[in-house]
Amino acid sequence: MKIIFTLLLSFISAITFGQDKDIPQTLNKLYNGKQFFKLRSELDKEISMIDEIQKEYFQSLVFSIFNRPAESNTLIDKLLNNNKGSLTDSMIVELYKSKLVNSVNLFLYDDALKTTEIILSQYKYLIEKEHFEDFENTNQIWKASAGLSPQTVTITGDTKLTVKKDMAGLTNVKVSINGNEEEFVFDTGANFSTITNTFAKKLGLKFLKGSLDVGTTTDMKVKSDLAYADSLSIGKMNFRNVLFLVFPDEALSFGNGVYVINGVIGFPVIKEMKEISLSENEIFIPLIRDKSSNRNLALDGFLPLIETIVNDDTLVFSFDTGAKATMMYQPYYEANKSDIESKYEIGDIRIGGAGGEVTLKGFKLNDMNFKIGSGNAVLNDVVLLSTQIKDDDEYLYGNLGGDFINKFKKMIIDFEDMFVEFE
Numbered sequence: 001m002k003i004i005f006t007l008l009l010s011f012i013s014a015i016t017f018g019q020d021k022d023i024p025q026t027l028n029k030l031y032n033g034k035q036f037f038k039l040r041s042e043l044d045k046e047i048s049m050i051d052e053i054q055k056e057y058f059q060s061l062v063f064s065i066f067n068r069p070a071e072s073n074t075l076i077d078k079l080l081n082n083n084k085g086s087l088t089d090s091m092i093v094e095l096y097k098s099k100l101v102n103s104v105n106l107f108l109y110d111d112a113l114k115t116t117e118i119i120l121s122q123y124k125y126l127i128e129k130e131h132f133e134d135f136e137n138t139n140q141i142w143k144a145s146a147g148l149s150p151q152t153v154t155i156t157g158d159t160k161l162t163v164k165k166d167m168a169g170l171t172n173v174k175v176s177i178n179g180n181e182e183e184f185v186f187d188t189g190a191n192f193s194t195i196t197n198t199f200a201k202k203l204g205l206k207f208l209k210g211s212l213d214v215g216t217t218t219d220m221k222v223k224s225d226l227a228y229a230d231s232l233s234i235g236k237m238n239f240r241n242v243l244f245l246v247f248p249d250e251a252l253s254f255g256n257g258v259y260v261i262n263g264v265i266g267f268p269v270i271k272e273m274k275e276i277s278l279s280e281n282e283i284f285i286p287l288i289r290d291k292s293s294n295r296n297l298a299l300d301g302f303l304p305l306i307e308t309i310v311n312d313d314t315l316v317f318s319f320d321t322g323a324k325a326t327m328m329y330q331p332y333y334e335a336n337k338s339d340i341e342s343k344y345e346i347g348d349i350r351i352g353g354a355g356g357e358v359t360l361k362g363f364k365l366n367d368m369n370f371k372i373g374s375g376n377a378v379l380n381d382v383v384l385l386s387t388q389i390k391d392d393d394e395y396l397y398g399n400l401g402g403d404f405i406n407k408f409k410k411m412i413i414d415f416e417d418m419f420v421e422f423e
Helices: 022-032 036-049 052-065 069-082 089-105 109-122 129-145 197-202 267-273 330-335 337-343
Strands: 152-155 159-162 171-177 180-186 193-196 206-216 221-234 237-247 263-265 275-279 282-285 297-300 303-310 313-319 347-353 356-365 368-372 375-379 382-385 398-400 410-414 419-422
Touching: 022 036, 022 052, 036 052, 036 297, 036 313, 052 069, 052 089, 052 297, 069 089, 089 109, 109 129, 129 206, 129 221, 159 171, 171 263, 193 197, 197 221, 197 237, 206 237, 237 267, 267 275, 297 313, 303 398, 330 337, 330 382, 347 382
Parallel strands: 180 263, 193 237, 313 398
Antiparallel strands: 152 237, 159 282, 171 180, 171 221, 193 263, 206 221, 221 237, 275 282, 275 410, 297 303, 303 313, 303 368, 347 356, 356 382, 368 375, 410 419
């Protein structure tokens, strides 16, 4: 399951800079296309060729994408306070969008509210109607949580969690909320932690005023309330002021109630664990982290993205430990259309998520070689959709799922140095 918010990217007009206008145009194109790993490399290579304002502008975007929100906000505030007159309106609105994401990742909901209201009031003309509605909708979260203290975590030692796979093959872990122990799905692809209405009341969550429409994996809309847990413990980690989206019970019930999800621990909690080592039967969160130079993890707003090599093509996938199987999206079909249609028959593909199931046209591919870091595996029956399911699928080539992850004894995710490694 994956909860999607479209918060980060919209079109940036081509901007003419300094002596070599092609460099910022290239950087903008990479940014617009969510080619974040190439953007970082290109910026590192060309940084001496652009002026200070350009440098700080693109660095602030890259810092945000690679989970350095405080550093990003420092540069953004400097640009907006000291150099606003040298920025185009398109640049300014992109800075505010990044500042919004940074503020949420820092759990500064008051700042998120102020930033969103600036975007809505001053830059409406630069926002496409659909994205503008997303801003208005998600602004209900920041309004409701504006008085909530930031989420914090206290870690007292290494944590070892026994993993339980549910009937859908999803990873479940024990959590304690306000002293009540339950099993929740552990899902990096969930932009927010989620809980059913019944369990929110059972576990004593405090409801906030306001509700919003939440987009899901299947692009359906689910009406969600908001609540927070005073205390949430996982192993030797204690989190305070954890925000939850509260779904109607039926939105997390599948197969006429045969399979039910009571709650999901999502990205805002998981990323604060810093490093997570997942094996078949255990999740290990060390107090002292390992290091890696393999920086293949990025953030699109609140959605983790991973650099993925598929049959020798370097592509960007979303990264969802809550997905049972890898799925590929329309951009891959369009790029390889003739080859795919010569080998495979199109058919009906059923996919499900919070809110229900949909049937789309697509293919099932075999002998697909996936490589991430040093991890390499061949996958079969990989679903490829021939039509676009969500707007933000336009630039993503797929979503990495458990069928790849389960090929390895161990997966390490580090949200501090932003890498994923398989052993």
